Amino acid sequence: MTSAIVLGGSAGIGHAVVLKLLDRGHVVGVVARGKKRLEKMSAEFGDRVACQSADVADPQALRQAVGNLIRDLGAPAIWVNCAMATSFSPFSKVGPPEFQRIMDVTFMGQVNGTRLAIEHMASGRIICIGSGLSYRSVPNQAAYCAAKHAINGFSSSVRSELKRDDRDLDISLVQLPAVNTPQFDWALNRMAKKPQPAPPIFAPSVAAEGVMKAIDTGAREVFVGRSVLQLVFAQFILPAWMDKKMADSGVDAQKSDEPASRPDPVNLYDPVDYPARPEGSYSDDATDTGWIVDADYARLAVFGGGAILLFVLGLLIG
Numbered sequence: 001m002t003s004a005i006v007l008g009g010s011a012g013i014g015h016a017v018v019l020k021l022l023d024r025g026h027v028v029g030v031v032a033r034g035k036k037r038l039e040k041m042s043a044e045f046g047d048r049v050a051c052q053s054a055d056v057a058d059p060q061a062l063r064q065a066v067g068n069l070i071r072d073l074g075a076p077a078i079w080v081n082c083a084m085a086t087s088f089s090p091f092s093k094v095g096p097p098e099f100q101r102i103m104d105v106t107f108m109g110q111v112n113g114t115r116l117a118i119e120h121m122a123s124g125r126i127i128c129i130g131s132g133l134s135y136r137s138v139p140n141q142a143a144y145c146a147a148k149h150a151i152n153g154f155s156s157s158v159r160s161e162l163k164r165d166d167r168d169l170d171i172s173l174v175q176l177p178a179v180n181t182p183q184f185d186w187a188l189n190r191m192a193k194k195p196q197p198a199p200p201i202f203a204p205s206v207a208a209e210g211v212m213k214a215i216d217t218g219a220r221e222v223f224v225g226r227s228v229l230q231l232v233f234a235q236f237i238l239p240a241w242m243d244k245k246m247a248d249s250g251v252d253a254q255k256s257d258e259p260a261s262r263p264d265p266v267n268l269y270d271p272v273d274y275p276a277r278p279e280g281s282y283s284d285d286a287t288d289t290g291w292i293v294d295a296d297y298a299r300l301a302v303f304g305g306g307a308i309l310l311f312v313l314g315l316l317i318g
Contacts (some may be wrong), residue, residue: 008083056109
């Protein structure tokens, strides 16, 4: 029976990935901070999961947690880096400790996880969870967007090193759209309205299917949702126009109609009381279907198709 490890697996996308892996018959090691959620998962799934509480931003605590999981489950063939943190705040309101904390969880958490995966895995798949925002940033999430951009550069560098060393390990990036997860219920929020996923909103199960595609194919990068493709290629072709569009509507798209409650529960430094589930509060607005494509094929289709179209137009004009 193949084992897998998911960092940030007690809620949100990580939890949706855990459920998919369990459905496939894997045993899953879960690392997260929220002890109550981990206890609930242990009670629900029994010996199909092993849970350890640790902060992915703490490399020593994470190393100990992963060591305990590998002692119980053996070395994994699948590793998913999924922990994240954010703040819905203008950059001018985000002090250095807050910015650093978001980077430490969202970026360094994946660095710390990938280091341990490479140490313990002889072969298999390492999945890093990215975002369409790693190509086109939005206002009011500067630290989170910076972290997601950093994951792109980090993953590409390490992927080349593994190829050079002839390691039988694949690193895949799964770039996600706006997903209905608990982050919109527990993230630090300085907006007057409660934050929401910027529409279109996708169910966590769609994100988890993107992770499964990366696991099954070893694709270097997977785009999930048509909105991610639109962000990526619009930013490539019209970056100045995208700057203006985000200035005009990027903040409002992240605001719901519901006033922000004060004080909001905030999970930035400590876990909050929340059910062990993938979904947040926007299930009624989320779709459970979406495009899931190999990003390299998408690029070939867009840029190759454009070249063919220009060639045909040239023939017609000629």
